[in-house]
Amino acid sequence: MSQIIHFDPDQDFKARSRTAVNDPAQRANFRGAMDFLQAKRRGQFGDQDELAGLRAIGAAIRQNSLAKLPELLELLEKNLTANGIQVHWAETAADANAIALGIARRVGARNIAKGKSMVSEEIGFNHAMADAGIDAFETDMGEYIVELAGEKPSHIIMPAIHKTKQQIAALFAEKIPGVAYTEDVDALIRIGRQVLRGKFAGADVGLSGVNFAVAETGTLCLVENEGNGRMCTTVPDVHIAVTGIEKVVEKLEHVPPLYSLLTRSATGQSITTYFNMISRPRQEGEKDGPREVHLILIDNGRSQAHADEQLRATLQCIRCGACMNHCPVYARIGGHAYGTTYPGPIGAIVSPHMLGLNATYPLAFASTLCGACVEVCPVKIPITDILIRLRNEAQAGEEQASLRGSGAGRSALATAIWKGWSLIYSRLGIYRLTSWFISRGHKLSPVSQGAWTKCRTALKPAPKRLRDLIRERRS
């Protein structure tokens, strides 16, 4: 029996965002969290000149990586291989999961301990492993909480930021055997930690993401606060790292400025508790560390962004989340409403390459173009310009379309309205006539003006236009 699935990304996004703005508890959670994170970041960047200098350096490093991307990836592969780390290339999410599954099966793995990795969310790693009968479980506290709740991360840095401590307390009491309800945050963290620590010892494979992959040395850098990243990459016998191809940097000296920008922009920390540099598997005579280390380099649409002169800047992102922390829309609707792995402004500009613009175009319009994201982006991605470009693409006719899914948001009615608008405002005679009629008919202007008057009083045209008043005054 076949089933027809109705799929309208615009209506879907509208429905999800409507639900989100009408949830006062969740809105309060996000507002409080965003205020906190904004203040933390502000505290790190008191010196505006230092910030401007560091951002310029960060942007230049990332632009250098992207300008030399093919050769840097080859150099990375060469140096990782020389270090004994096995490199795999995945064009799609399915390819990446198949490679990981192949490794897991070869070593007879029954389970995989996961450090926090948004790329693993992007490729649907946990589901792919579950389908193959392998238990991939989260070890990051936030990821563990959303996994326990059967949800997805609502933020790229703080996956469970949409939850209150009361909700987490209830969740733990319900889902973890023998745990009594407590709202004491330290106690909750202790409980989670106890559960998770027990799991590392029995893990067959550890999975992690990568923050920076250094080409000249063949080093994988991993930034984290909880120590679970270190456990995942050192305790199990096999470590698999997954990352997007854009995460490469040319030189080791490129890491400190990016690391500093990342932690200060993300959580307002000068430095994280852990910073892991992984350069080889366990050597002869060493007592710990994985016997095998693998890196899966994933494209999953990134090449499309890289090939476009303007959209390439999307790949400068170091995944700090500052854009969402400062976004007035994200603060009101939260991460889940976006419906993509990466929410907020960065999600709106990166997701079209992974999922097709046809699936994600409403997100490009879900912005007031206020530019708060551009102002705080540590690597100076021109997010608003890219959003405008994606709006153009979403409504492009066939001859102008250049992305997968371009033109999906085109509507005959909207096109006709804007053509009419353009005609009025580009032909002086028509504008004079139209605006004159609107002024003369100001008393007839409608009290109900659609979406505008749902929460506002109606706009009233003035009885005389400025040009009339100036003419009267000067005649």
Next chain:
Amino acid sequence: MGQESARDRAYPPKPGDVYLYSTCLIDQFSPEAGLDTLNLLEREGIRVHFPDGQTCCGQPAYNSGYPDEARAVALQQLSLFSQPWPVIVPSGSCAAMMHHHYPKLFASDQALLARATELAARVFELTEFLVHVINFKQPDRGSACTVALHTSCHARREMGSHETSAALLSTLDNVDVVVQDRIEECCGFGGTFAIRYPEISEAIVSDKVASLRATGAERVVSADCGCLFNITGRAAKQDELAGIAPPTLPGEHIASFLWKRTSGIPS
């Protein structure tokens, strides 16, 4: 988007002539703000030229993903300013469109790009012009009052004119400027955003109105009509629903506010 570049801008000496580009919203909905801009400039001894061919800067289409339609409208404006005089725009948003985005809009045509770039260099938002070119200082003839300043996001982040708006208000001795929470956050207007996603827009503007009300300000002053219509329209709707007659959070364009206070007209 460049706060950094906005601060570094070089300003010309005070000119004898300027163009006034009043914006479509002011022409049709808020002409008094245009007249008061004219008053402020003429009082400084400047001849103000109002090209009658002006319509709209094209931003609505540009931001909505219709670049061809935006270009057609922007092209109509490009031909209006044949003399090398500064172009004064009483809106940070429209000024940013002409100053920052016209060169991007015409990037693919060398001849038009040259004209757009030349024009962009002499487009000034009203308050930056009053502060940096005129060195505005007029005695405050109004009675004591409390206001809050809202700066549009394009004015703030593309023109840097939140600083010049604040500087102008600080020259008025009897005006107490109160600062609302999250002053730098968007009001939720975003042009067609308010129509496309009305629930999200409502959530943002309602928070903005609440933060302004919490200051106790008698009115909100802004250099952008779009934000003003959004904020005061929301506040007026709340008044209406509560059965309150005179608006409890009225708004005024900064040009009108400055002109009335310094010429002795009661607000």
